[in-house]
Amino acid sequence: xxxxxxxxxxxxxxxxxxxxxxxxxxxxxxxxxxxxxxxxxxxxxxxxxxxxxxxxxxxxxxxxxxxxxxxxxxxxxxxxxxxxxxxxxxxxxxxxxxxxxxxxxxxxxxxxxxxxxxxxxxxxxxxxxxxxxxxxxxxxxxxxxxxxxxxxxxxxxxxxxxxxxxxxxxxxxxxxxxxxxxx
Amino acid sequence: xxxxxxxxxxxxxxxxxxxxxxxxxxxxxxxxxxxxxxxxxxxxxxxxxxxxxxxxxxxxxxxxxxxxxxxxxxxxxxxxxxxxxxxxxxxxxxxxxxxxxxxxxxxxxxxxxxxxxxxxxxxxxxxxxxxxxxxxxxxxxxxxxxxxxxxxxxxxxxxxxxxxxxxxxxxxxxxxxxxxxxxxxxxxxxxxxxxxxxxxxxxxxxxxxxxxxxxxxxxxxxxxxxxxxxxxxxxxxxxxxxxxxxxxxxxxxxxxxxxxxxxxxxxxxxxxxxxxxxxxxxxxxxxxxxxxxxxxxxxxxxxxxxxxxxxxxxxxxxxxxxxxxxxxxxxxxxxxxxxxxxxxxx
Numbered sequence: 001x002x003x004x005x006x007x008x009x010x011x012x013x014x015x016x017x018x019x020x021x022x023x024x025x026x027x028x029x030x031x032x033x034x035x036x037x038x039x040x041x042x043x044x045x046x047x048x049x050x051x052x053x054x055x056x057x058x059x060x061x062x063x064x065x066x067x068x069x070x071x072x073x074x075x076x077x078x079x080x081x082x083x084x085x086x087x088x089x090x091x092x093x094x095x096x097x098x099x100x101x102x103x104x105x106x107x108x109x110x111x112x113x114x115x116x117x118x119x120x121x122x123x124x125x126x127x128x129x130x131x132x133x134x135x136x137x138x139x140x141x142x143x144x145x146x147x148x149x150x151x152x153x154x155x156x157x158x159x160x161x162x163x164x165x166x167x168x169x170x171x172x173x174x175x176x177x178x179x180x181x182x183x
Numbered sequence: 184x185x186x187x188x189x190x191x192x193x194x195x196x197x198x199x200x201x202x203x204x205x206x207x208x209x210x211x212x213x214x215x216x217x218x219x220x221x222x223x224x225x226x227x228x229x230x231x232x233x234x235x236x237x238x239x240x241x242x243x244x245x246x247x248x249x250x251x252x253x254x255x256x257x258x259x260x261x262x263x264x265x266x267x268x269x270x271x272x273x274x275x276x277x278x279x280x281x282x283x284x285x286x287x288x289x290x291x292x293x294x295x296x297x298x299x300x301x302x303x304x305x306x307x308x309x310x311x312x313x314x315x316x317x318x319x320x321x322x323x324x325x326x327x328x329x330x331x332x333x334x335x336x337x338x339x340x341x342x343x344x345x346x347x348x349x350x351x352x353x354x355x356x357x358x359x360x361x362x363x364x365x366x367x368x369x370x371x372x373x374x375x376x377x378x379x380x381x382x383x384x385x386x387x388x389x390x391x392x393x394x395x396x397x398x399x400x401x402x403x404x405x406x407x408x409x410x411x412x413x414x415x416x417x418x419x420x421x422x423x424x425x426x427x428x429x430x431x432x433x434x435x436x437x438x439x440x441x442x443x444x445x446x447x448x449x450x451x452x453x454x455x456x457x458x459x460x461x462x463x464x465x466x467x468x469x470x471x472x473x474x475x476x477x478x479x480x481x482x483x484x485x486x487x488x489x490x491x492x493x494x495x496x497x498x499x500x501x502x503x504x505x506x507x508x509x510x511x512x513x514x515x516x517x518x519x520x521x522x523x524x525x526x527x528x529x
Contacts, residue, residue: 019339019370023252023261066229066271066368066378067264116341118362166264169341169364 001039001183005158007032007173014087015170016116024171031165032173035158039183045146047183049075051158055138059163060102069163070103071131073140074110076157077149078178085157085178088112095157096149100129100140102163107142115170154181193332194352197417198390198520199424200404201434202325203450203509205490206411209308209323211235213403213412217327220402221389226381228274229267232388233403234304235325239312239474242324243304244270244374248438251372252335257442259335262369264378272303313469317459320469322452324478327403328375328388329437329445330354336387339370344385351416352446353390361385372441398524400517405527410511415519417446422519423508424448431505433489435482450509451475451483453490 009030013021035053042048051073062068076088076097089095089112099120100107107129108120126145131138150156155178161167217233236242244250244265252262265271275296285292311321330347334354337345344360345367347353356367356376363383367376376387391401399405404412415422420430427434427450434448452475454468475483493503511517514527 016341016343017338017366019252019259019335019366020341022259023370062380062383064226064380065267066380067266067365068380116343118342120362169362169366 001037001181003037005035005037005175005179007034007158007160008176010159010170010172010174011086012170014115020170030173031162031167032160035160037156037158037179039156039181041183042143042145045151047142047144047147047150049142049144049156050139051141051160052137052139053160054136055133055162055164056136057164058102058133058138060133062103067166069161069166069168070101071133071138071163072099072101072161072168073131074099074157074159075142076110076112076159077147078153078155078157079149081153085155086174086176087114088118090114097157098123098127098129098142098144100131100142102131150181153178155179156181194347194349196350197332197352197446198330198395199352199415199417199428199446199448200327200401201413201424201427201448201450203411203413204322204324204452205450205509206409207235207323207325208409209235209237210408211305212406212408213325216402216406217388220391222386224379224381226379227377227386229271230377230379230386231304232375232377232386233325233327235323236305237308237311237321238324238478239321240307240310243272243326245272245302247374248372251374251441252339252370253372253441253443255440257440259370262372264365264368265374269302272306273298273300275300275303312474318457318469320454322470324437324449325403326373326375326437327447328354328390329373329443329447330388330390332444332446333442335370335372335441335443336367336376336385339366340364341366351390351395353392353395354387355389355392356385356387358382358384358386372438372443373445395520398520400520404518410514410517413508413517419519423517424519426504426508431489431493432482433486433505435479435486437478439480439482449479450490451479451486453487453494 007030012024032053038050040048059070076095079094083093091113094113096111099110107123109123112118128143131140159172159174161172213233234243250263254260282292282294313319344357361384365378367385376385400414404414413423415424433450436445454470456464457467457469459465493505496503497506
């Protein structure tokens, strides 16, 4: 499966707390308007996911700075049917996935049941991710030996954070709904 | 960006602090007491939960009154995250070893930073404003987290990692929940939340929670040589906070217009007079009232009037409960925590 995915700015009006919706009102195009998504099977149960998106100024590390944010990308899959994507799941309707951040040595597994509930865990054995940047394009390659949620639902969600644009948390570019996986 | 938020988190009891700016020496003992106790990690080398800045001045971090997450009328605006070099000031690396081991016969090695800094905490110490010797003026403003009744940092955290303790109103960052997004740093108009890039979490003043729970006042208050800090509960009519804030109304919050209801209060500085021709004192305050109003709002005028009136009473030899308390003859009266609180001197 190979397709260009259109991304939208994650809506802030529905995010928790009073500050983010007020300080970052929904307006303007997403910092990452689109991404190239390639999904391949890797053996009977495994997956290889490849993403590429325009990134003018890569941020690979925070160093000792107080105001830098690193580039990042997350893959998500719904554990149950009828799980909302835009809010990263809902209570008792979890999503799970993988988060790669440019300044980390290894990706982490993430689980969420709605806004503000993301829990990070060590990635299961064999889950890997590598990111590169060249000529204005950031790429990330995920290798997942076994992902039952993706195999069962065949739905994938994507979120991309541009560190140079100070994107983090709910400030991100996302697919508007689950992407059907045909691989 | 005009929304105002007031999360309903008023704690049943609220610890508070009053600082009498008439007594602050700018010695930074509070700063060091706090720093040595809580912030010796390399990731927060730049951070000062407690700092003392000169006013008028830029403050720490630089221009925090401009970069904070509130407009002049208290509405939410997008705040800024200060950068290390020009906002907070990079920690300096000193040549201590070379100074100690240098051979004086070959020339003296002076103590100096390896960097060439152009900003840092307390950079504009004592600069103030006005013209010497007629109108020059400055005063010291010690600052810490205000443990606000409606904390902007708490409202800003999408993860709910910041909370206000119901038993004493202390505002804390749950270090396990924090993911280092820094909306709290951005949103706090007082810029009193600091990011630790090494641990990727936010940190802030904890009002010396482990000390307070043992009945000991925070280190910044206990170590203050000027005895200018008072600590206690807002609702205790026998305690110093209630007397200074509610009864005498001489202790007022910093930037009340932000609408966050800070629980750190200041007794404003009573100004000496300007000097006129011939070296005569004029009937005009050296610190312009507008300067104080820009920090403390309109309540500063009446507070100064009360202070002047009570000072005058003492000058006439009359008793003044307010002056007795502010002078801190009995230092134990500065601190009134719960039963079992430890006295300063037994």
